[in-house]
Amino acid sequence: MNATSPLYELKDLSKRYTRGKETVTIFDALDMTISAGDFIAIMGPSGSGKTTLLNLLGGIDRPSSGEVHFEGQRIDNLSQGKLAKWRAAHAGFIFQFYNLMPTLSAAQNVELPLLLTRLSGKARKDRVKTALDIVGMGDRARHRPGQLSGGQQQRVAIARAIVADPKVLLADEPTGDLDRSTADEILETLQLLNAEMGKTIIMVTHDPAAASHAKRELHLNKGRFEEKGKA
Amino acid sequence: MFKQTTAVTLLNLRSIPQRWGMSLATVLSIALVVGVLLGFMAMASGFRATVDGAGSDDVAIMLRGGAMAEMNSNVSRDEVRLLEAAPGIAAGAQGDPLISSELYVVADALRRTTGTRSNLALRGLGLHGPELRPQFSLVEGRMFEPGAAELVVGASVQREFEGFSLGETVRLGPNEWTVVGIFSTGGSVFDSEIWTDLGVVQNLYQRGSGVQTVRARLTSPDDIEVLREHVGNEPRLNLEVLTERDYFARSAGGTVTLIEWAGWPLAILMAIGALAGAWNAMYASVDARTRELATLRAIGFGGFPAFIAAMVEAIVLAFLGGLVGAGATWLLFDGVSASTLGSGFTQIVFAFAVTPGAAVQGVILAVIVGVLGGFVPAIRAARIPLLAVHAD
Incomplete structure (x- = not known):
């Protein structure tokens, strides 16, 4: 990828669902580019397609038509196996309900993406420690999710998302299940990852306060984007 | 992966x-x-x-031809006499053939576990009968006396049925018997039987001089063929000859x-x-x-x-x-x-x-x-x- 090419390029992207005999169009002919190092908040009313868009960007759903390019490579038409490898190499996911494995410790949860790499056990441990330290959870490595607060679990989930050093973090309502002050801490962590580690972050949220932590706010409504200006 | x-x-x-x-x-x-x-x-x-465990290769059992089991077999006194002189049969310490003519009748007794009456085999057997069961041992008491209404009882019978302890008098059908011994044959089918003198069973159950089976110790397991050939060639004998093992397997x-x-x-x-x-x-x-x-x-x-x-x-x-x-x-x-x-x-x-x-x-x-x-x-x-x- 050269310096001017975008990280993501969406071309004429459409997503439709069939519900019974009815076809529901979520968005149609959507074009969009996302630059490396960006921190974008995608907002919009319920059902506007925010999460659907995030799924398409993360390769966990496929468009009805159109193309998704990542670093110049088209990803929407990759086979399931290749798409899984692409996700493992390039994307980190952060979910509203953390999606941690309840029977694994924080460190074991964070290590999961590294099991898909050729790293040695020691290298994996080092990477896990670093990731947990970055999110301030180094001292909770042996705790299981049930022994952690919601905010702490989300930090562990962020550590899991960054441990394999992906270029993009895709966050779906990452603060939707947290109180205000904890949510702010999580958002500051995301800002830190964006500013200091250069991670491109695409965050879906319905919370304007959360969106205000992003560099760009895109409002998705009736299948069209509207960008809110930021200082 | x-x-x-x-x-x-x-x-x-x-x-x-x-x-x-x-x-x-x-x-x-x-x-x-x-x-x-x-x-x-x-x-x-x-x-x-x-x-x-009850079957032995060097013990022959002879039944009426076509009889599938002891119950429906019948061997006459004359046939028994002819068998006593048959080849392939081992001799006892006194030089007499190791043969046991046997007759069994069905008796019933009370089971300890269910309290209901079940059938038991009361076997009358000849002098050499116990010798023809290699694992036979008297656990308690003594053997029955010939001609007396005395019983020796298999260990399983004593364990599972009431009234068969040593010295007890037990009524089987119309007759009273005294338990004088307990025997074991190592857990084989004979442990489920009651034994007494052949003549007493023939007399008390009015069976005349006939028996149902004749058991004989063979001089060697291979002699089953010698005995079988002899019986087959003797027109006065209408008997089937099997090793005891084959009989029980069947x-x-x-x-x-x-x-x-x-x-x-x-x-x-x-x-x-x-x-x-x-x-x-x-x-x-x-x-x-x-x-x-x-x-x-x-x-x-x-x-x-x-x-x-x-x-x-x-x-x-x-x-x-x-x-x-x-x-x-x-x-x-x-x-x-x-x-x-x-x-x-x-x-x-x-x-x-x-x-x-x-x-x-x-x-x-x-x-x-x-x-x-x-x-x-x-x-x-x-x-x-x-x-x-x-x-x-």
């Missing part, structure tokens, strides 16, 4: 305690299937061991086959039920972990590790069920005494025998249930839609 599969498999197995109710139900239902199968197999092998075969044929279909029918249970448990397991499995796939894990992990979980639960079933059957039934109707319409007391071979068959059946019960849910696990990552 190996690391992925191991990680997902361990994840599955570790989460079993979170679904302990369903998992335990699966283990127990499979244990029940194995228990039923092993119960029947233990019965069959115990019965077979008891009957096989008598027991039907019963053993019947038990096994009852056991397997019943176990298979129950296995189908357990299969449904395993299927449900595994579906519940996959459903409970839908978001976890989808999350793993979103991270980049493939579907195959999820398939293997679900299969391993099903097989582990089934294997545990097999072990529990085999262990419980062994604890509850191995060595337990029971009885069934033998070919002579009398009770044969035998001990259930849970053999290692049967236990292995039970565990294999359990694993098959696990594999079949886990397969479709495992496919479902491998095909969990990625969008399930957002499930709450």
